[in-house]
Structure formats: structure tokens, C-alpha cells
Amino acid sequence: KTxxxxxxxxxxxxxxxxxxxxxxxxxTVISQRCIHTTNVHPRAASTNVSHVHAEGTTGxxxxxxxxxxxxxxMKDSVARLAAEKIQPFVAEMDRTSQMKPEVIQALHDxxxxxxxxxxxxxxxxxxxFVATIAIEExxxxxxxxxxxxxxxxxLVNMLIVRLGTEEQKRKYLPRLATDMIGSFCLSEAESGSDxxxxxxxxxxxxxxxxxxxxxxxxTNAEHAGVFLVMANARPTAGYKGITCFIVDRETExxxxxxxxxxxxxxxxxxxxxxxxxxxxxxxxxxxxxxKGYKYAIEMLNSGRIGIAAQMLGLAQGCFNHAVDYTRExxxxxxxxxxxxxxxxxxxxxxxxxxxxxxxxxxxxxMHQLGLPVVKxxxxxKYFASEVATLTTSKSIEWMGGVGFTRDYPVExxxxxxxxxxxYEGTSNIQLNTIAKCLExxxxxxx
Amino acid sequence: MxxxxxxxxxxxxxxxxxxxxxxxxxxxxxxxxxxxxxxxxDEIAVxxxxxxxxxxxxxEIVAVSCGPTQCQEVLRTAMAMGADRAIHVEVDxxxxxxxxxxxxxxxxxxxxxxxxxxxxxxxxxxxxDDANQTGQMIAALLDWPQATFASKVEKTxxxxxxxxxxxxxxxxxxxxxxxxxxTDLRLNQPRYATLPNIMKxxxxxxxxxxxxxxxxxxxxxxxxxKVEDPPVRQAGAKLASVEELVxxxxxxxxxxx
Numbered sequence: 001k002t003x004x005x006x007x008x009x010x011x012x013x014x015x016x017x018x019x020x021x022x023x024x025x026x027x028t029v030i031s032q033r034c035i036h037t038t039n040v041h042p043r044a045a046s047t048n049v050s051h052v053h054a055e056g057t058t059g060x061x062x063x064x065x066x067x068x069x070x071x072x073x074m075k076d077s078v079a080r081l082a083a084e085k086i087q088p089f090v091a092e093m094d095r096t097s098q099m100k101p102e103v104i105q106a107l108h109d110x111x112x113x114x115x116x117x118x119x120x121x122x123x124x125x126x127x128x129f130v131a132t133i134a135i136e137e138x139x140x141x142x143x144x145x146x147x148x149x150x151x152x153x154x155l156v157n158m159l160i161v162r163l164g165t166e167e168q169k170r171k172y173l174p175r176l177a178t179d180m181i182g183s184f185c186l187s188e189a190e191s192g193s194d195x196x197x198x199x200x201x202x203x204x205x206x207x208x209x210x211x212x213x214x215x216x217x218x219t220n221a222e223h224a225g226v227f228l229v230m231a232n233a234r235p236t237a238g239y240k241g242i243t244c245f246i247v248d249r250e251t252e253x254x255x256x257x258x259x260x261x262x263x264x265x266x267x268x269x270x271x272x273x274x275x276x277x278x279x280x281x282x283x284x285x286x287x288x289x290x291k292g293y294k295y296a297i298e299m300l301n302s303g304r305i306g307i308a309a310q311m312l313g314l315a316q317g318c319f320n321h322a323v324d325y326t327r328e329x330x331x332x333x334x335x336x337x338x339x340x341x342x343x344x345x346x347x348x349x350x351x352x353x354x355x356x357x358x359x360x361x362x363x364x365x366m367h368q369l370g371l372p373v374v375k376x377x378x379x380x381k382y383f384a385s386e387v388a389t390l391t392t393s394k395s396i397e398w399m400g401g402v403g404f405t406r407d408y409p410v411e412x413x414x415x416x417x418x419x420x421x422x423y424e425g426t427s428n429i430q431l432n433t434i435a436k437c438l439e440x441x442x443x444x445x446x
Numbered sequence: 447m448x449x450x451x452x453x454x455x456x457x458x459x460x461x462x463x464x465x466x467x468x469x470x471x472x473x474x475x476x477x478x479x480x481x482x483x484x485x486x487x488d489e490i491a492v493x494x495x496x497x498x499x500x501x502x503x504x505x506e507i508v509a510v511s512c513g514p515t516q517c518q519e520v521l522r523t524a525m526a527m528g529a530d531r532a533i534h535v536e537v538d539x540x541x542x543x544x545x546x547x548x549x550x551x552x553x554x555x556x557x558x559x560x561x562x563x564x565x566x567x568x569x570x571x572x573x574x575d576d577a578n579q580t581g582q583m584i585a586a587l588l589d590w591p592q593a594t595f596a597s598k599v600e601k602t603x604x605x606x607x608x609x610x611x612x613x614x615x616x617x618x619x620x621x622x623x624x625x626x627x628x629t630d631l632r633l634n635q636p637r638y639a640t641l642p643n644i645m646k647x648x649x650x651x652x653x654x655x656x657x658x659x660x661x662x663x664x665x666x667x668x669x670x671x672k673v674e675d676p677p678v679r680q681a682g683a684k685l686a687s688v689e690e691l692v693x694x695x696x697x698x699x700x701x702x703x
Contacts, residue, residue: 069519070648073526076483077639111641124642134641 065361071130078134081110082141090142093267094412097259103145104181104223112138113152114177117161121173128154128302132309132364139313140320143416144267146313148181150306151219155299156182159228159244163287163295168246172226183224185215185273186296192217193429196239196293200275202231207282209233209245211253211275217423221256222269225249229275230292242292246284253278264415302367303424304377308360308384311420315353315384315391318413322395322403329400342398349394352387359383375437382430385420392417449505450623452495453558454529455550455568455580456511457485458520462573472672474543475574484520486636487569489527490629493636494599495567496528503601504565506530510557512550514539518652525647526639532652533557537664544666547575549657551583556660558588563624565606570595570628581628591621594628 067075085106093099107113115131117123131153139146160172176182191198200213211231218227227247234241247254257272287295323346326337336342363376392414396403403410421427460466461481469476484492498504509524511517512535521532535553537545558566566588571578585592593599598609602620610617611630621627639647657664685691695701 069522070644073519073522073639073644074641077526077641077644081638109640110638111643115641119642119645125645126641130641 063358064365065358067133071133074126074130075133075137077110078112078137079140081106081112082138082145086138086141086145090267090409090412091406093142093144097261097266099144099148099223099267099269104148107145107149108178111177112149113181114157114173115153117157117173117177121169121177123157123173123177128305128368129361129364132305132360135306135309136313136316136360139310140317142267143310143314143413144265146310147265147268147307148220148223150303150310151184152176152182154302154306155184156226156228158302159184159286159295159299160246163244165283167283168286172246175225180225181220181223182226182228183218183220183273184299185218185227185229187215187217189214189216193426195296196242198230198232198242200229200231201235202233202243202245202280204233204282209280209282209285211245211247211278211280214272214274216272217260218271218273219268221271221273222259224256227254227273228286230296231275234290237290239293240290242296243289244286244292244295245280246286247275247278247280251278251280262419264412264418300425301373301377304381304430305360305363305367305373307420307424308356308363308377308380311381311384311388311417312353312356312360314413314417314420315349315356315388318388318392318395318410318417319349319353321409321413322398325399325402325408336398345394346398349387349391352390356380356384356387375434375441378425378430378433378437381425382421382427382434385417385427388413388417388420450498450503450564451506451562452498452504452508452565452567453554453561453563454488454491454495454507454509454524455554455566456488456492456509456520456524457569457572457574458482458511458513458517459485459572459574462486468673468675472674474670474673482516482519484523485569485572485574487571487573487629487631488520489569489636490631490633491567491569491627492524492527492529493634494596494627494629496637497634498599498601499528508533508561508563510535510554512545512553512657513537513542521652522644522647523639525650525652526644527637528643529650531650533561534652534654535660536654536656541664541666544668544670545664546666546668547577547579548583548667549662549664551580551587552662553657553660553664554580555584555587556662558584560660565623566590566626568626568628570630581626585626588624588626590624590626592626592628593619593621595630596627597630597632599627599633 086103089100089103093103111124112134114123115126115134116128117125119125135146135150135153138149157173157176160169160176164172186195186198188198188200200211200215202209202211211229213231215229226249229245229247230242231245232241233243253276255274255276257274260270262270323337326342326346327335329336337346359376359380363373363380366376367373392410395410396414399408399410402408405411459482460475460477461483464481467476492509495504495507499507507529509521509529509532511520514537518534521534525532535557554566566584568581570581581594582592593606593608593610595611596608597611597616600607605620605622606625606627607618607620608627610619611632685694692701696703
């Protein structure tokens with residue numbers, strides 16, 4: 001896949017529309033970024049004079065992590081929901097490895113499970129960027145809840161919105177927006193990173209495809225009402241036989257296995273799903289026959305940005321707890337935050353989180369504009385999972401002994417972050433992808 | 447049109463969770479770059495209006511806020527909660543610093559008259575100045591009955607039956623419409639602005655006006671001389687006996703020797 005140099009005309013139109021719609025962003029939005037940054041005072045004297053040279057240009061180039069007032073409202077709403085309706089259950093859900101139905105209900109009631117679904121199908125009618133922010137805010141409180149929201153929005157919903165026939169959209173989107181969870185089934189016991197060597201088969205028999213095989217590591221499987229299953233309907237064509245099928249949970253032969261007993265994100269259900277002679281009508285093929293591999297690759301981009309958002313939210317949530325503690329805890333007559341050694345470590349971690357966040361916002365905005373983001377999505381997923389690992393590990397150290405106990409929340413974030421370097425493409429796979437993109441950049445003369 | 451028309455007053459204040467800091471020059475508190483949100487009591491007022499609309503008692507909800515441009519965020523939240531449209535009465539930041547409840551009450555009563563509303567709903571007080579004056583002043587200016595510190599509202603025929611929280615306990619009164627109500631904490635639990643409703647609120651109309659449009663003069667009549675932190679609380683002392691207490695009180699000159 002080449003990294004195009006020329007920007008298509010429709011993208012230019014989208015870009016100009018994007019700038020027109022944000023022209024009302026003014027100092028108020030800047031002044032709202034009070035939590036992570038020092039007080040940004042637009043009128044303060046500055047040594048930065050680059051704006052002087054930009055006087056002649058017409059378009060406003062805004063920072064990618066600057067939120068429009070609407071995006072800020074969405075973020076505040078999710079933050080409030082997470083603090084009031086999810087926070088009280090986090091420890092219990094982790095202990096019992098069980099997502100509370102009230103939590104899923106709260107997500108549905110607030111439109112969080114149908115963010116990009118258009119209003120005509122009962123969805124929230126919002127953007128990919130807003131979905132990214134929602135995933136991030138949820139992860140600050142509970143990464144398990146965040147991943148449920150991520151899979152639903154970036155994988156399940158978007159596959160149906162982009163590829164579904166009108167009939168399929170009418171059947172599934174309203175339900176996904178209001179009361180149904182979906183799962184995406186690709187991995188198998190023998191095919192993880194080597195995804196396209198999958199062996200679940202789909203054999204055509206009198207207008208029906210008969211599915212046979214077992215999928216593993218399926219997120220949301222415990223609660224899912226619908227599964228998007230990648231099966232090979234023409235093994236002789238290799239990966240070009242992989243087709244995406246919509247499978248209702250109630251279909252005979254579908255069996256959801258027991259939950260995995262995991263180190264982290266325990267409240268998120270992860271099960272194997274077995275398909276035993278499951279009869280699927282041809283009308284349940286999503287998109288085109290044999291194009292499943294292509295759809296999976298395309299969806300991975302938004303999926304990766306979503307996981308990056310989860311990892312960065314996780315890092316920030318953990319960081320906030322730990323640093324607040326350092327402001328309270330005193331040793332040798334001072335707050336431990338006041339020791340320079342601590343400040344240097346904290347500042348370093350804060351910088352890494354900020355880098356990740358800016359990368360994430362940038363990739364999300366690029367994706368929304370239709371620009372290719374293969375390299376950027378891989379970079380941000382890889383980077384964000386590393387940042388989460390660093391942040392959680394350091395956070396436990398900063399809190400000392402109490403950080404090591406279940407009574408305090410940081411050990412959970414430490415356990416939760418580990419999956420970040422593994423799922424939706426391991427770090428090694430991300431690095432492969434980045435290297436491939438660099439090769440293509442070189443060939444294209446970038 | 448049989449439904450009641452409601453005007454809800456919403457104030458943008460520093461968020462309740464933020465630790466307030468006094469400016470070094472003692473002219474006020476730090477507001478620049480600080481997180482702001484809708485006054486919690488006004489959120490309760492918006493919620494009550496929306497619930498009355500869901501019960502088909504209210505037909506239209508107009509949200510209004512006086513202040514600088516940022517007030518529009520609070521109005522968008524009100525519309526995302528269910529208000530039908532919003533009016534932003536723009537006051538520049540310098541004037542806003544000295545805006546008093548009487549100014550706001552004059553503006554809101556003019557708005558209420560122009561919008562021909564039957565009910566003005568607002569929080570009992572704002573969490574920044576704790577004035578607890580605006581609602582009452584609006585009622586006086588309009589010569590309407592008032593029911594303040596409402597913790598329950600019911601409609602009975604052409605009247606409202608309101609349960610008030612007062613110092614002595616609870617009081618139930620009836621007010622005839624049009625009326626002014628101010629909300630207390632236990633009236634309701636405000637809803638979230640759900641994401642779909644935030645999207646829908648974008649299409650709802652928000653009109654900008656000025657105090658001059660309503661013929662109200664907002665020149666300050668008061669001047670804030672100084673704002674200070676309250677004195678740091680001194681530690682107390684535990685005493686062993688009543689005699690010791692009496693002795694200490696005598697030493698402090700608080701009781702005669």
C-alpha cells in the first residue's frame with residue numbers, strides 16, 4: 001500500500017470545511033486545557049514570533065489536540081459519567097472478572113456505544129475523533145470498560161456502517177446503538193499475528209454458508225449479541241478467500257466458551273467462540289466475498305488509534321492517582337513531590353504521555369479527513385502501549401509500599417497495561433508495519 | 447398552547463471541585479484558565495424544567511445566561527439536557543467582574559417579559575458568590591409570587607404546590623402562575639448531557655443579546671476593595687476540667703475575673 005504524496009481533491013474540500021467550522025475556536029478553548037498544561041495565557045509576552053510570519057496566510061493551523069467546544073462537551077460528559085457511574089464498580093468488577101450490567105447500560109444510555117452511527121439509525125451521529133476521546137476518558141477510570149467501547153465503535157460499528165447493505169444497517173445499527181454489544185472474531189489458536197492463515201471455514205451449500213471453526217481471544221464475547229466472523233470461504237485462493245460474515249448469537253451451533261482468567265482488563269470478557277456447522281445465509285456476508293482480509297487491514301487503522309487512546313487514558317489515570325499521592329505523602333519533612341529526583345521522573349513520564357496524546361489526536365484527525373494513517377496508527381499504538389508500561393511501573397514506585405497493594409488503584413493499571421503491547425497487533429508487528437511504510441516512503445521519494 | 451413556558455437562569459461558575467485561589471493583588475479570585483461549569487443549583491433548575499416538559503406540563507424551555515462569551519458553553523449544556531433554545535446576554539469580562547445580582551435580576555425580568563414566560567426557574571444561589579438574591583429580586587421586579595429553596599414541585603390546576611426547605615424544617619406553599627422558583631439541592635438529580643443530545647443541541651438556536659437590548663444599565667454601583675483568604679484556623683486545645691476552662695477564659699479576657 002503506497003503512501004500517496006498528492007492529496008485528493010475531496011480531501012482538500014474536507015480540510016477547508018474543517019477549518020471553516022473551527023474558526024470560532026478562541027481563547028476560551030485554550031483556557032480550558034488547564035489540567036495537563038501550565039496556564040496558557042494567550043496575551044502573555046512570548047518569545048515565539050512565528051505568528052508574525054503567518055499573518056499573510058489565511059487558513060488557521062490549529063493544534064491537533066485542541067478540542068472544539070463540542071468535543072470538549074463530549075469529553076466532559078464522558079468524564080463525568082465515568083466518575084459517577086463506573087468508578088464505584090471498578091475494583092469489584094476487576095476482582096470478580098465481571099462487567100456490571102449497569103455499566104454497560106450506562107454506556108448505551110449515553111450514546112457511547114454508537115458514537116459514529118448516523119442519527120437515522122439511532123446513533124450518536126458524531127465523529128471518530130470524539131470516539132477516540134471517549135475511549136481515552138473511559139480508560140482513565142477503567143481500561144476494561146474502555147476496550148468494550150473501543151471494539152464496539154472502531155471495529156464492529158464501523159464495519160457495518162462502511163460495508164453494510166441498507167438492510168443489514170437497518171437490522172443491526174439501531175440495536176448496536178441502544179442495547180446490543182458486538183464482537184469481532186479474527187484470531188484463532190493457530191493464527192494470531194499470522195492472522196490470514198486462519199482456518200475457520202465457510203462452505204457454500206444450497207444458498208447457505210456452513211461455518212466451522214473456533215475463534216479465540218474474542219473481546220466482549222460474553223455480552224455480544226452479534227459476531228463479525230472472518231472465515232475462509234475459498235481456501236484455494238489463500239487469504240483472498242477470507243470473507244466477513246455477520247453471525248447472530250442465537251444461531252444454532254454458535255457456542256461461547258468460558259471466560260479467560262486474565263492478568264488484566266479482567267472485567268472485559270475474553271472468550272473462545274466455537275462455530276459448529278453454523279448455517280449463515282448469503283445475505284449475511286458483510287461487504288464483498290473474499291475481501292475480508294482487506295477490511296480487516298483497513299479497520300486495524302482505526303482500531304490501533306483506539307487502543308492507543310485506551311493506553312494513554314490508562315497512563316493518565318494512573319499518573320493522576322500516583323502524583324496526587326506524592327503531593328500528600330511527606331518524608332524528611334517535605335512532600336515527596338518536592339524532591340528533585342521525583343520531579344525529574346514525573347516530568348519525564350508526563351512528557352511521554354503528552355507526546356503520545358498529541359500523536360493520537362493527530363492520527364485521529366488525519367483518519368477522519370480520509371488521509372492514509374497506516375504508519376501513524378502503528379506508531380501511536382506501539383508508542384502508547386510503551387508509555388502505559390512505563391507510567392504504571394513508575395507510578396507503583398512513586399507510591400512505595402502502598403502502590404503494591406490492592407487497596408490502591410495503581411497495581412490494577414499496571415496489570416491492565418500489559419495487554420497493550422500484545423493485542424490488535426503486537427509491538428513487533430507494529431514495528432514491521434512502520435518499517436514497511438518507511439520503505440514505501442523512500443520509494444515514493446518522501 | 448396550553449403548556450407553561452419556562453425561563454431558566456444558568457450561571458457559569460468555577461467548577462465546584464476546583465480549589466479556589468486568591469489573586470496575588472487581592473483584587474479577586476483566579477479565573478483565567480480555571481475549569482468552569484454550570485452552577486450546580488442551576489443544573490437542578492434545568493433538570494426540573496426538562497422533567498416538567500417530559501410530563502407535558504411545560505411546553506418550551508428557554509435557557510439564559512449573562513456574561514462573557516464562554517457562557518455559551520453553559521447554554522449548550524442546558525440545551526443538551528433538554529432546553530429548546532438559549533439566549534446569551536453578552537457582558538464583557540471587565541463589566542462582568544462587577545456585575546451584581548440586581549443587574550442580573552433586571553436583565554432576566556426583562557427577558558422573562560419579552561419571552562412571555564409563565565415561570566422563571568433558577569438555582570437558589572450561585573456557588574461563587576452565594577448571594578441568594580437574584581431569584582427573589584426577579585420576583586419583586588416582576589411583581590410575581592416566589593417560591594424559593596424548592597425541594598419538590600407539583601402542578602395543581604393553575605397553581606404550583608412547592609415544598610420549601612427552610613430553617614425550621616419544611617414548608618408547603620401554593621403559588622399562582624406566573625411565578626419565580628429557586629431550586630434547592632434535594633429537588634432532583636440532574637441528568638447527563640448524553641452524547642447524542644450534545645449533537646442534537648448543536649442545531650438548537652442560541653441568540654446573542656446585550657444588556658442594552660433590554661434597556662438595562664450595568665454600570666457597577668459597588669467596588670470590590672479587597673478579596674482575602676479566610677484566616678488559617680488555629681488549633682484548639684483539649685482541657686482536663688471545667689476549672690481549667692474557666693481559668694483559660696479568664697486569661698483570654700472573655701469572662702470577668
